[in-house]
Amino acid sequence: MSQRSITLRRPQVASDELAWFRFGRIGQRVVITNDVGDWELLDEPEFEDLLGGRIDEEHPRHAVLQAKGFIRNDLDVAGLASRLRRKKRFLGQGPHLGIIITTLRCNQNCRYCHASRTEMDRVDTDMSLETAKKVVDHIMQTPSPYLNIEFQGGEPTVAFESLKFIVEYSREKNRYENKRLEHSLVTNMTTMTEEMAEWLVRNNVMVCTSLDGPAEVHNYNRTWQKGSNAYDSVIHWIEWFNNRYIELGRDPRLWHVDALMTTTRKTIDHWKEVIDLYVSLGIKNIHLRPLNPFGFAMSTWKRIGYSPEEYLEFYTNCLEYILELNRQGVEISEGTASVFLMKMLTPDDPNFVDIRSPVGSGTGQLAYMYDGSIHASDEARMIAAMGDDLFDLGHVDNTTFDEAVNHPTVKAIAVASILDSLPMCADCWNAPFCGVRPLHNYMLQKDLFAQRARTPKCAEHMGIARFLLSKLDGDEDGSVERIFRRWTISRPRDPEEGLDAAPPVRDPSSVESGGPTSGHSRLPVLE
Amino acid sequence: MSDGADDLELVYDLGARAVSFDLHEELYAKEAVYGAAYLFVDRAYVFLTRPSDGHVRVRLRSRGAATEDQLVALAGEFANELLNQMVRRQVSEATSQIREYTLARAFFGNDGRASIDALLAELDAEDLDDDPLEIEVPWERSGQGSVGG
Structure with a gap:
């Protein structure tokens, strides 16, 4: 044991000159941020000037630091409060994302399946129309003026009747609720038929699929039945949908298939090919996602997992390449980066439920299992499928919407x-x-x-x-910055574009009333 | 020093797989010590003890084998972080009222309306500049108020 010493140089802090901020270091630069998401990078001497109250009007950084609210002199508290209110406007709006698991059956056997799918003969894991109706009645009580009903599984298309019923019934119900209502489907495309696809297009159900990379990677990650090629299937249907939207005169910037990729160890070695594939398919956004510690991924982690450092290296390689493609005029953005950039470069928060404070579980999203059980989030239902009911919020048969969102677990x-x-x-x-x-x-x-x-x-x-x-x-x-700002632009779709005036409600005998949902107060539409 | 900075001498013990700091609370606030130590839980096992009144001992034990140079670097990083935490604490204490007021105004003020409402209110307020009803004229001066009931 030996004794050593370090000399710390403690900077002067001019208490009367400062506004509130956080700080840290990125390389040789000091980054400062505040509650409204304003940020600035300073040299160390500039930071010491800020701390020491030496940013007077002659200082080269005065204008920007004053405008962003880092200096107390002439601090616009009312302006900051107004911007903070805008940034956090999702607070109190209630869940805007309703995830409905219409079945747990799936024909694929992905190595990382987070959802703990069941075999195709397990029809007992399909949602009945009766339960589907109760789920719609439940989620549409959200006070949020915007609602996206997202179908997940299993593979939702194997229970297509439930999906169709939910779309039609929720749209009918929305004639009274007047929300901005959207539907989206997360599908592996392997059971898609032309009849289903045409119905989805005609009913404005946005389609999102998984595309993990070139055939070698996709087929390795997402195992299908012997002799089948999941990659060929997903590519076929991405092209089919995108062409169909164009045939119908839809703006391809707004109407196209979105694709998600999940990163496994196999993907890490093929990062460039993954991005090139997305570009070649005309996909404008790639959402790079790491593995999550849910479902089958827990047991296969040793074979397909990686360290956070390895993922970050993969991610930055991808992002550097995507930036380079943008410089060459290719229009492609990255999903997670876009979420961060919207917070960094715009006055708004994208309200992305997984990256916000507080997280969206129960306050920004709810997930409904095929049996009508209610869960705080998509992750919560995945944990439930693993046999742990800690994040269950109740059941549509006996839990009101208010009870679910005010649940102690939430x-x-x-x-x-x-x-x-x-x-x-x-x-x-x-x-x-x-x-x-x-x-x-x-x-x-x-x-x-x-x-x-x-x-x-x-x-x-x-x-x-x-x-x-x-x-x-x-x-x-x-x-x-010009490239990054483009990534923050979110063009709203008209959820009723091309729809018939009054879509028929299927199985009307099961629909008691299309009247307004009761028991909730409505917040003003802020969009 | 001309910029008002001052120097602190931070002594530490260098052991086989650990570094230890005895920190006096008068110089190093307990919250700053805790805040700095917490950041090291990914790299080291963190032990906090109280060797005597007014002192906190922080022992950082490497999670794996570590060379002397690595331990010295670990001590240096901790010292830097301790300094950061002390500055953060000073900034926070100096500005907490401003922050609390801003947060209160943002979330609990009467002005919690949609931006379009705020804009309309702003336009209404501009109309008041004309003040044909003399709303801005003090009550007493307008002759309508009754002083002393």
């Missing part, structure tokens, strides 16, 4: 994900852009709060935010 998840109250996150410069995942934490550390420095999400989100701000910092000619 409150616990919210408390565990409000960054301002979490050790480490409360001080972190990335807090205005980041979000924690309590259910993710629970699966990895059996603790909603977890030791955040040890969570892969912390490493991932810090790495992404550092990368983006570094790119913006070194952006001499503004070209990177």
Whole structure:
């Protein structure tokens, strides 16, 4: 044992000159951020000038630091409050995402299946029309003026009758609710038929599929029946849908198949081919996603998993390449980066349920299982499928909407994900852009709060935010910012474009009333 | 120093797989020590003890084998983070009222309306500039108020 010493140089802090901010370091630069998501990168001497109250009107950084609210002199508190209110306007709006698992049956056997699918003969895991009606009645009580009903599985198209009923009944019900109502389907495309596809297009159900990369990667990750080629199937249907939208005169920027990819160890070695494939298919957005600790991925992790550092290297390789493609005029963005950039570059928050404070479980989304059980989120139903009912909120038969969203479990998840109250996150410069995942934490550390420095999400989100701000910092000619700002543009679709005036409700005997949902107050439409 | 900075001498023990700091709470606030130590849970086992009144001992034990250089680097990182936490605490204390007021105004003020409503209110307020009804004229001066009931 020996004794050593370190000399710390403690800077002067001019208490009367400062406004509130967080700070940290990215390389040699100091990053400062505030609650409304304003940020600035400073040299160390400039940061010491800020702390020491030496940013007077002559200082080269005065104008920008004053405008962004980092200096107390002439601080526009009312303006900051107004911007903060806008940034956090999702608070109090209620769930805008209703995930409905119409079946757990699936014909694929993906190595990482997070949903714990069942075999195709398990028709007992299909949602009945009676349950489907109760689910729609439940989720449409949300006070949110916007609602996206998202179909997941299993493979939702194997229970297509339930899906059709939910679309038609919810649309009928919405004649009284007057929400901005959208439907989306997450499908592996392998059981798609032309009849189904035509119905989906005609009924404006947005289609999202999984495309993990070139055939070698996709077919490895997403095992199908022997002798079949899942890759060929998904490519065929992406092209079919995109062509059909164009034939019907729809704007392809708004109407197209979205694709998600899940990263396995196999993907990491093929990152460039994955992006080239998306570009060749004309897909404008690629959403890079790491494996999650749910479902089958838990047991196959050793073979297909990787460390947070390996994922981050993969991610930054991809993002560098995507940026280069953008410089060459190719229009493609990355999903997670877009979420962060919207928070960094615009006055709004994208309300992405997995990256916000508090997280969206129960407050931004609800998930309904085929049997009518209600779960705080997609992750919660995945955990339930693994035999753990900790995040169950009740059942549509006996739990009201208010009881579900005010459930103590929803409150616990919210408390565990409000960054301002979490050790480490409360001080972190990335807090205005980041979000924690309590259910993710629970699966990895059996603790909603977890030791955040040890969570892969912390490493991932810090790495992404550092990368983006570094790119913006070194952006001499503004070209990177122009590209990044394009990624933040979200063009709204008209959910009723091309629809018949009054879609027929199927199986009318099961629909008691198309009248307004009762028992909830409506918030003003803020969109 | 001309910029008002001051120097602190931070002594630590360098062991086989660990570094230890005895920190006096008068110099290093407990919250700053906790905040700094928490950041190291991914790299080290963190032990906090109280060797005597007013002192906190932080022992960072490497999660795997570590060379002396790595331990010295670990100590340096902890020292930097401790300094950051002290500055954060000072900034936070100096600005907490401003922040609380901003948050209260954002979420609990009477102005919690949709932006379109806010815009309409702003336009209405502009109309008041004309003030044909003399709303802005103090009550007493307008002759309509009754002083002393």
